[in-house]
Amino acid sequence: MKKVLSLVLALALCFSLVACGGTGDNGTDEKFLVGAIYINGQNDTAGYTYAHHTGITKAMEQLGMDKSQLKIVDNVAEDDAAVTQAIDTLASQGCKLIIGISFGYINAMNDAAAKPQYKDIIFSHATGYLANDTNFNNYFGRIYQARYLAGIAAGMKSLALGNNNIGYVAAYGTEYAETCSGINGFALGVQSVNPNAKVYVSKINNWADEAKERQIAENLIDNYGCGVIAQHCDSAQPQIAAQEKNVFGCGYNSDMTAQASKAHLTAPIWNWDVYYKLAIETAMKTPKEFMTKVGVYYGGLKEGFVDVSPLTDNCVEGTKEVVAAVKDMMVKGEWDVFTNVKLSIDAEGKITKTEGAMLDNKGNEIISADGNTYYVYKDGAISAVEGGKDAQDGVIKGSMNYYVAGVEEING
Amino acid sequence: MRNNTKEPLIRIVKREGLKKRYIALLYAASVVIALGVGAILLFSLEANPGEYYKQMFTFGTINNRFAYLQYENYIKEFVPLLITSLALSLAFKMKFWNIGGEGQFLLGALAGATVAFMVPASTNQFVTIILMTLAGAVVGGLIGLLTSVLNVKFGTDETLFTLMLNYIALYIMMFFGETKAKWNIFLKTDSERPQFAKIPETGRMFKIQIGDFSLEISLIFTLLLVAFIFIYLTRTKHGYEISVVGDSINTARYSGMKVNKIICRTMFLSAALIGAAGALRVSSVESLSTSITNDVGWTGIIVAWLAKLNPIGIVIVTALITILQCGCVTASVSANNVDSHFADLLQGIILFIILAADFFIRFKIVIRKRNKSEKNTSEKEETV
Numbered sequence: 001m002k003k004v005l006s007l008v009l010a011l012a013l014c015f016s017l018v019a020c021g022g023t024g025d026n027g028t029d030e031k032f033l034v035g036a037i038y039i040n041g042q043n044d045t046a047g048y049t050y051a052h053h054t055g056i057t058k059a060m061e062q063l064g065m066d067k068s069q070l071k072i073v074d075n076v077a078e079d080d081a082a083v084t085q086a087i088d089t090l091a092s093q094g095c096k097l098i099i100g101i102s103f104g105y106i107n108a109m110n111d112a113a114a115k116p117q118y119k120d121i122i123f124s125h126a127t128g129y130l131a132n133d134t135n136f137n138n139y140f141g142r143i144y145q146a147r148y149l150a151g152i153a154a155g156m157k158s159l160a161l162g163n164n165n166i167g168y169v170a171a172y173g174t175e176y177a178e179t180c181s182g183i184n185g186f187a188l189g190v191q192s193v194n195p196n197a198k199v200y201v202s203k204i205n206n207w208a209d210e211a212k213e214r215q216i217a218e219n220l221i222d223n224y225g226c227g228v229i230a231q232h233c234d235s236a237q238p239q240i241a242a243q244e245k246n247v248f249g250c251g252y253n254s255d256m257t258a259q260a261s262k263a264h265l266t267a268p269i270w271n272w273d274v275y276y277k278l279a280i281e282t283a284m285k286t287p288k289e290f291m292t293k294v295g296v297y298y299g300g301l302k303e304g305f306v307d308v309s310p311l312t313d314n315c316v317e318g319t320k321e322v323v324a325a326v327k328d329m330m331v332k333g334e335w336d337v338f339t340n341v342k343l344s345i346d347a348e349g350k351i352t353k354t355e356g357a358m359l360d361n362k363g364n365e366i367i368s369a370d371g372n373t374y375y376v377y378k379d380g381a382i383s384a385v386e387g388g389k390d391a392q393d394g395v396i397k398g399s400m401n402y403y404v405a406g407v408e409e410i411n412g
Numbered sequence: 413m414r415n416n417t418k419e420p421l422i423r424i425v426k427r428e429g430l431k432k433r434y435i436a437l438l439y440a441a442s443v444v445i446a447l448g449v450g451a452i453l454l455f456s457l458e459a460n461p462g463e464y465y466k467q468m469f470t471f472g473t474i475n476n477r478f479a480y481l482q483y484e485n486y487i488k489e490f491v492p493l494l495i496t497s498l499a500l501s502l503a504f505k506m507k508f509w510n511i512g513g514e515g516q517f518l519l520g521a522l523a524g525a526t527v528a529f530m531v532p533a534s535t536n537q538f539v540t541i542i543l544m545t546l547a548g549a550v551v552g553g554l555i556g557l558l559t560s561v562l563n564v565k566f567g568t569d570e571t572l573f574t575l576m577l578n579y580i581a582l583y584i585m586m587f588f589g590e591t592k593a594k595w596n597i598f599l600k601t602d603s604e605r606p607q608f609a610k611i612p613e614t615g616r617m618f619k620i621q622i623g624d625f626s627l628e629i630s631l632i633f634t635l636l637l638v639a640f641i642f643i644y645l646t647r648t649k650h651g652y653e654i655s656v657v658g659d660s661i662n663t664a665r666y667s668g669m670k671v672n673k674i675i676c677r678t679m680f681l682s683a684a685l686i687g688a689a690g691a692l693r694v695s696s697v698e699s700l701s702t703s704i705t706n707d708v709g710w711t712g713i714i715v716a717w718l719a720k721l722n723p724i725g726i727v728i729v730t731a732l733i734t735i736l737q738c739g740c741v742t743a744s745v746s747a748n749n750v751d752s753h754f755a756d757l758l759q760g761i762i763l764f765i766i767l768a769a770d771f772f773i774r775f776k777i778v779i780r781k782r783n784k785s786e787k788n789t790s791e792k793e794e795t796v
Contacts, residue, residue: 075752081697088481
């Protein structure tokens with residue numbers, strides 16, 4: 001019987017052996033093909049992969065490209081073998097720009113970019129920290145800027161409510177600079193309007209877990225008396241929990257007003273299409289200059305890469321003006337969150353700047369009073385980070401591991 | 413007088429004496445039906461089935477300047493699945509249900525990686541790979557031995573036991589992958605987030621360069637292993653003992669065989685081979701991962717049974733299933749709207765229909781006649 005089975009499917013084998021002879025070249029195709037490797041499904045309707053997929057397709061639409069010019073391998077685990085196979089498949093299809101959206105793709109993408117046969121393919125990796133000089137970059141955004149603005153809205157609400165307790169449902173805490181800088185950005189925004197506010201951080205220890213996201217939000221409201229719930233997690237569960245308990249909240253990733261219209265204030269959001277348009281256009285028209293034109297990308301409010309969703313009517317009157325004013329300062333580059341300059345915003349919306357060192361919640365200096373030295377914890381001790389502006393960005397992106405004063409981590 | 417023991421409504425009866433030509437036709441028909449069902453689904457997703465199947469069966473190697481990479485990836489998937497299926501067939505032949513392939517593979521991989529990280533960087537590549545394989549084999553084998561010893565001494569259920577060990581192995585792997593600490597040699601040191609590091613160069617698979625294509629030596633090793641297992645099962649006393657134990661433990665006992673020893677020895681060999689496959693896989697993909705098995709522990713079961721536990725059959729079925737797996741990824745990329753879930757679904761449909769055909773080739777379903785008379789029923793059986 002097995003002979004028979006083999007006979008039947010031997011056709012398949014023949015096909016593939018015949019294929020050996022093929023010498024055609026997809027690379028000379030007139031059409032520019034974009035390849036994308038997703039952690040979840042391309043047909044998702046919410047979440048991380050959905051946000052990237054929407055960004056890529058929107059950017060391609062703006063560039064007048066056809067849907068068929070995007071090749072996708074989806075549901076690729078963070079496994080070097082799986083990612084390498086996905087890259088090989090996309091390269092085989094003739095893709096000239098290969099986008100990987102998940103952090104764990106880093107090794108495989110780094111290796112692929114170094115392969116001589118892939119030297120004319122550009123690799124672009126979200127949230128990573130590796131790059132080379134010719135065909136491999138990474139990209140991420142200054143989401144902490146948007147979080148600062150959301151913090152202002154939350155802080156003003158806490159003043160109006162007369163409740164200084166604010167909750168923050170976080171995927172992780174100080175383990176990841178991404179979550180850590182987000183929490184700190186938000187807390188500093190809160191404190192700019194309400195210096196007495198306290199931000200309680202409760203961790204999920206997972207990037208997405210809807211049940212736990214809700215449970216933690218409920219705990220923050222019930223047991224810590226929080227009046228505003230912010231979040232760094234995938235679903236809108238914390239916002240829905242806030243609405244059910246008649247408190248308020250700031251979502252994340254997308255405008256969560258639709259899910260919790262009575263509770264939602266505003267959400268820090270990503271406009272991935274801003275980066276993808278730049279990356280695809282550059283890779284298509286001037287691939288040789290990709291690393292000089294796009295390079296390691298860390299866009300913020302200025303580029304429109306991050307933003308806050310439209311402020312809802314749940315916000316306190318006057319929030320819009322204050323948020324707009326602070327946003328303007330960051331867009332113009334006059335001021336940024338992680339510096340030695342602190343903003344204080346009074347009840348009339350007047351903004352005052354004060355210079356001074358930034359302290360963490362253990363009382364240690366994390367940015368010096370002159371604003372030139374940044375510190376992180378290394379093996380339990382505080383240590384200075386060498387280098388200029390790039391190193392400071394490096395702290396925010398990759399090594400920040402403390403909470404600013406006024407933040408307290410609790411056990412969910 | 414009416415017979416009190418009523419014939420059951422539906423009976424499954426072994427089918428005998430089917431012509432080989434007819435069997436071939438049935439298998440062919442099942443593949444055609446499976447592809448037909450897939451084609452309907454593809455139409456509903458506005459994808460072109462012809463183009464999709466072309467991409468699937470060639471795994472995108474037509475008009476592809478990187479075709480050699482596709483072949484390399486093919487071999488990377490083929491080798492671990494083949495070794496695992498062979499190893500599982502050893503235990504299955506004895507009717508010992510080792511469904512712990514996943515766990516044995518994972519721990520074998522972990523053992524292999526440990527060797528790769530521990531040996532001095534100056535160690536010869538061949539020596540390192542052999543040491544890794546041995547480490548994987550020993551760790552895998554010991555798990556197999558534990559399972560079989562508990563089974564023969566205390567009568568523990570090997571199916572449950574090996575199944576549970578899969579999860580223990582997976583969580584051990586996750587523990588090493590997510591625990592950032594000084595002692596954890598498996599992680600990258602330059603990453604803030606915990607992440608598996610690449611294994612040192614000396615532990616990476618040795619390759620023979622043929623033009624652009626590089627052939628991993630594990631393939632040669634694996635094919636030698638097929639020959640070895642074939643001879644072991646058909647031409648040695650051990651092989652004979654395995655098949656007798658599989659047929660009837662009591663017969664084996666009666667004829668003076670040391671059944672417990674045979675079970676433990678065979679299970680050790682089975683799990684050791686899977687552990688070795690795990691170590692070779694680490695060497696081939698150059699880093700650990702919680703999904704390093706690529707489900708070979710499960711797929712291997714299907715392969716072993718589709719091949720009727722015959723080593724040569726296993727080579728053929730593994731080759732075809734790997735084409736299906738590699739091809740499905742490529743095909744889903746080439747077609748818009750088709751995601752990898754659909755590719756998995758189609759794979760499942762094809763396997764399901766072939767297995768169903770396999771069932772109907774081996775058995776027939778007999779339904780009891782409604783107005784059964786006192787006559788002998790055996791002549792009135794209706795076959796479906």
